[in-house]
Amino acid sequence: MRLLTCIIAAGLFAVAAIPAGAATVAYGEAFDTLYQIDLQTRTASPIGAAGFLGSQRIGNISGLTLLGDGSAYAVSGSLKALLRINLSSGSSQVIGNLGLSNQGSGQFDALDLGMASDCDGVLWLVSGTLQLLWRVDPVSGIPTLVGSMGHSISGLAADGDVLYGTGSNGDHTLYRVDKSDASATVIGSFGDEAPAALNSVSMSFAEDGTLWAVLNYVPPASGSITPDWNDLATVDPATGRMHVLGPITGPDSLKQVGMKGFTTGPAVCRGVQPPSPAPVDSPWMLALLAGLLAWVASTQRHRLQRA
Numbered sequence: 001m002r003l004l005t006c007i008i009a010a011g012l013f014a015v016a017a018i019p020a021g022a023a024t025v026a027y028g029e030a031f032d033t034l035y036q037i038d039l040q041t042r043t044a045s046p047i048g049a050a051g052f053l054g055s056q057r058i059g060n061i062s063g064l065t066l067l068g069d070g071s072a073y074a075v076s077g078s079l080k081a082l083l084r085i086n087l088s089s090g091s092s093q094v095i096g097n098l099g100l101s102n103q104g105s106g107q108f109d110a111l112d113l114g115m116a117s118d119c120d121g122v123l124w125l126v127s128g129t130l131q132l133l134w135r136v137d138p139v140s141g142i143p144t145l146v147g148s149m150g151h152s153i154s155g156l157a158a159d160g161d162v163l164y165g166t167g168s169n170g171d172h173t174l175y176r177v178d179k180s181d182a183s184a185t186v187i188g189s190f191g192d193e194a195p196a197a198l199n200s201v202s203m204s205f206a207e208d209g210t211l212w213a214v215l216n217y218v219p220p221a222s223g224s225i226t227p228d229w230n231d232l233a234t235v236d237p238a239t240g241r242m243h244v245l246g247p248i249t250g251p252d253s254l255k256q257v258g259m260k261g262f263t264t265g266p267a268v269c270r271g272v273q274p275p276s277p278a279p280v281d282s283p284w285m286l287a288l289l290a291g292l293l294a295w296v297a298s299t300q301r302h303r304l305q306r307a
Contacts (some may be wrong), residue, residue, distance in 0.1 A: 023206035027087060028214060029061040029074055029261030030230075030254055034090035037248065039212065039264070042232045044250035048090025053079060058092050060108075062202070063115025063125065063156070064261030068269070073123060073138060074261050075113045077104075082123075082141035096141020098125070105129050112168055114202065114260075116156040119269035124179065128154030128168040128200070133182035147182030151175060157203035157211065158267040164211070164237060166201035174240030188240030195231070195244070202262035203235065209268075211235045214248065216258040230259045 026037040028044065035044040050058040060077030064085065067073070072085040075098065082095040104111040104127075112128030115136070123136040125143055131152055134143035153175055155166035163177040165184060172190040177183075190198075195215065203213045215231040230248040235241070248259065 023208070023210065023212065023264045026204065026212065026262060026264045027064060027072070028202075028230075028248075028259045028263075029064045029085075030257040030259040032057055032059040032061060033253065033257075034064075034085060034087070035250065035254065035259070037232075037262075039232065042246055042248050044248050044254055044259075046090075046251060046253065047087070050076075050083065050085070050090060050092035053081075053094055058083065058094070060260075061092075062113050062154075062260035064202075064263045065115055065117045065123070065204075066263050066266045067117050067121050067138065068119070068266045070266070071138075072263070073115070073117070075115055075125065077111060077113055078108075080109075080111070082136060082138070095138070098136070098141060098143050100127070100143075103130060112152070112154040112200070114154045114156040114165075116158045116163065116204075116267070118158040118161050118163070118179075118267050120161070124156060124158070124163060124177075126153050126156050126165060126177075128152040133177060133179075146179065149175075149177060149182050149184040151184045153177065153184060155201040155203050155213075157205055159205045159209075159211075159237065160267065160269055164203065166203060166213070166235075168200045172198060172242075174235060174237070186240075187237070190235070190240060190242040193233075193244045194242050199258065200260060201233075201235075202260055204262055204264040205237075205268055206264045207268050209237075211237045212262070212264055213242070214259050214262040215244070216260055229256060230254070 028035045032050045034047040037044045058076050061074050064074040072087050074083045080098045080100045083092040085092050114126045117123050125134040125136050131149050133146040136143045152168050153165035154168035157164050165175040165177045167173040172194045174187040175184040197217045200216045201213050213233045213235050217229050232248050233242050233244045
């Protein structure tokens with residue numbers, strides 16, 4: 001029994017040493033519904049709808065992002081408003097009007113909005129239509145214009161205090177966006193794996209540095225063999241190269257709706273993170289486990305000799 005107990009203890013110690021940060025769960029918004037996404041299986045499960053403001057449905061939700069305290073925010077393209085999202089129910093609270101009505105394009109006044117939060121708890125908002133960057137107060141929803149990016153960037157993600165943006169409507173490019181003046185610097189093209197029908201990209205950094213992305217087609221290319229409108233991918237933040245992992249599957253309600261809000265968690269503040277636990281296969285961890293097992297075997301051998 002003692003041998004079994006020691007072996008179990010060793011196993012539990014090893015499990016505890018597995019490094020944190022390998023993202024497995026994310027959240028996405030598709031029009032007005034929040035989904036939980038299993039990143040390993042690429043399956044999405046509905047959580048709930050955002051609800052209504054009076055008689056108007058709160059829809060065209062994009063830019064889903066989390067602050068360090070776990071609170072979730074997004075923007076509604078139909079209301080031109082900042083939202084606070086309940087991750088347990090999907091319901092939303094309208095924080096404030098962004099003051100961007102009648103500035104978009106087409107019959108739906110589209111602004112192609114994206115949003116991300118950084119380590120300072122600041123919300124950053126972009127419009128691919130207007131090519132502009134704003135700071136947004138999460139308390140009031142009031143935006144402060146930073147400037148023109150000069151590119152149609154609609155996806156935004158923060159790694160520490162660095163903003164990354166994705167081009168939209170045929171611009172298959174990853175950019176670095178300067179928070180002081182909104183200037184956008186090209187990092188690189190998405191490469192050959194980026195589908196030609198790609199409409200927009202929503203991104204989020206995981207704790208381990210992986211830049212995850214949801215690809216939105218809206219609608220899929222003519223003759224597409226799949227009814228799904230969203231793929232899961234990763235993007236290399238150093239080069240911009242994209243690797244498409246496959247379609248995000250889920251209920252029928254997701255098959256004809258593009259997902260434009262996506263997050264794996266708050267911005268990773270690498271300078272203030274606690275040190276990560278040592279991986280199980282690190283040399284000192286393997287030596288420790290070997291020593292522990294040797295001690296267990298020796299103890300058991302001596303007990304058998306005395307019996």
